[in-house]
Amino acid sequence: MSPSAPEANVSRSRVVVVGAGFAGFQAARTLSRTVRNTAEIVVLNPTDYFLYLPLLPQVAAGTLEPRRVTVSIPDTLPRVRLVLGEAGRVDLAGRRVHYTDPEGVSGELEYDRLILAVGSVNRLLPVPGIAEHAHGFRGLPEALYLRDHITRQIELATDASAEESASRRTFVVVGAGYTGTEVAAQGTMFTDALARRQHPRRQSERPRWVLLDVADRVLPGLDRRLSSTADRVLRRRGVDVRTGTSVEEATRTGVRLDDGEFIGTRTVIWCVGVRPDPLVSQVGLPVEHGRLLVDPRLTVPGHPDVFACGDAAAVPDLTRPGEYTPMTAQHAARQGKLAGLNVAASLGHGEQRSYKHHDLGFAVDLGGVSAAANPLGIPLSGPLAGAVTRGYHLAAMPGNRVRVAADWLLDAVLPRQSVQLGLVRSWSVPLDTASPELARVPGGPSTKE
Numbered sequence: 001m002s003p004s005a006p007e008a009n010v011s012r013s014r015v016v017v018v019g020a021g022f023a024g025f026q027a028a029r030t031l032s033r034t035v036r037n038t039a040e041i042v043v044l045n046p047t048d049y050f051l052y053l054p055l056l057p058q059v060a061a062g063t064l065e066p067r068r069v070t071v072s073i074p075d076t077l078p079r080v081r082l083v084l085g086e087a088g089r090v091d092l093a094g095r096r097v098h099y100t101d102p103e104g105v106s107g108e109l110e111y112d113r114l115i116l117a118v119g120s121v122n123r124l125l126p127v128p129g130i131a132e133h134a135h136g137f138r139g140l141p142e143a144l145y146l147r148d149h150i151t152r153q154i155e156l157a158t159d160a161s162a163e164e165s166a167s168r169r170t171f172v173v174v175g176a177g178y179t180g181t182e183v184a185a186q187g188t189m190f191t192d193a194l195a196r197r198q199h200p201r202r203q204s205e206r207p208r209w210v211l212l213d214v215a216d217r218v219l220p221g222l223d224r225r226l227s228s229t230a231d232r233v234l235r236r237r238g239v240d241v242r243t244g245t246s247v248e249e250a251t252r253t254g255v256r257l258d259d260g261e262f263i264g265t266r267t268v269i270w271c272v273g274v275r276p277d278p279l280v281s282q283v284g285l286p287v288e289h290g291r292l293l294v295d296p297r298l299t300v301p302g303h304p305d306v307f308a309c310g311d312a313a314a315v316p317d318l319t320r321p322g323e324y325t326p327m328t329a330q331h332a333a334r335q336g337k338l339a340g341l342n343v344a345a346s347l348g349h350g351e352q353r354s355y356k357h358h359d360l361g362f363a364v365d366l367g368g369v370s371a372a373a374n375p376l377g378i379p380l381s382g383p384l385a386g387a388v389t390r391g392y393h394l395a396a397m398p399g400n401r402v403r404v405a406a407d408w409l410l411d412a413v414l415p416r417q418s419v420q421l422g423l424v425r426s427w428s429v430p431l432d433t434a435s436p437e438l439a440r441v442p443g444g445p446s447t448k449e
């Protein structure tokens, strides 16, 4: 036990939940409601919030303010102890999780039950220049940074040469899964709005979005009807959709495609998918494509005190024998709930159950009133799909719903606020370059009228 995480009550069993995404948050919530105060529940997570990832493209596009897509862990899980930090090692024999807190201090947490719910990370392919020049899209800082960067590109384009302006106004999204498709669809609306407010001499030059995928259609993993709806909306908005295409190289000034074409751009957004968090492979237990193998009760075989769920776990899909459940929010949240119940059962509260969930469909928000959705397998498009999609998100969010709905309402009636927040590196004035005169002023620098 580290000095920063003092022992609260040694007589109670301790459940440590690593990760507070869809799976971990629901696991901790369900567990705390089921066991009440008879067990100590500790959540180890790098941030003090749960992040509702499906709405992240709307943060990048300026529709939602960043805090809207977060749900505070201390506010919503009052019986749970939050330890801020990132797990680095799991000692199964010693029943300990070693972690590092946000200030670099190491600590460890002993557990009686462990729930691993660390989710996934960006999948990086060995394409030259991507690691240096592309923007990732996985967390709140990345979405906010991207919003600032896009705003700056449009603003800088105003006074640039024709060639530079074209490159600054070109945005390339690599990967047309749900994230890339939403980023491109919503990004177009955002940059059109930004461009309309620029100097009239550049207003005729519309920003250009290019969406690439090696697959033969957008939304390749989803129902074909969703793909065709999304494709139609994207092309109607002017997005240059290139299927069967990949990137060979990225540089500071553009990307080279596998057909040899070079597209000048200052913005490459990497949305090629995710892979399970690398912590999973380091635990030393059997994995399936990087996901921790569990049985239908979400327990690791041979380790009845270790549970895993969400993107980090390979959970047998009992509705499709021989397959594992896909990495989606829908499954992660439900598995999290069940992990909470099954851990509670292992502590004497109720019976353990197996995970079985029939997919309820998917919803892709394309911005404005457009969406592509297939709730319960019924394909929808247009404003009806838009309403269903937003209703679904509001129902699925574990908090902050009123603020999200209010932002949507405001976005429908007011222009988007498009100022940069200064996240993209800018000129700075380091203290050692301050004028000697100012530096000599007792009590620090002052201004002269």
Ligand SMILES: Cc1cc2nc3c(=O)[nH]c(=O)nc-3n(C[C@H](O)[C@H](O)[C@H](O)COP(=O)(O)OP(=O)(O)OC[C@H]3O[C@@H](n4cnc5c(N)ncnc54)[C@H](O)[C@@H]3O)c2cc1C
Pocket: 018, 019, 020, 021, 022, 023, 024, 044, 045, 046, 047, 051, 053, 054, 055, 056, 057, 085, 086, 087, 088, 117, 118, 119, 120, 137, 138, 178, 179, 277, 279, 309, 310, 311, 312, 327, 328, 329, 330, 332, 333, 363, 364
């Ligand atoms: C931009 C984006 C949009 C998406 N849109 C959709 C969508 O529309 N519909 C859909 O179904 N799915 C969507 N997904 C996928 C969905 O978000 C994931 O399937 C879901 O988040 C998985 O939940 P999880 O709890 O397993 O992982 P996460 O939600 O990723 O949570 C993992 C948590 O663990 C924490 N963590 C990671 N490593 C450590 C560590 N070492 N120590 C402690 N904590 C750690 C993370 O900080 C995070 O809080 C989207 C994903 C992204 C990135």
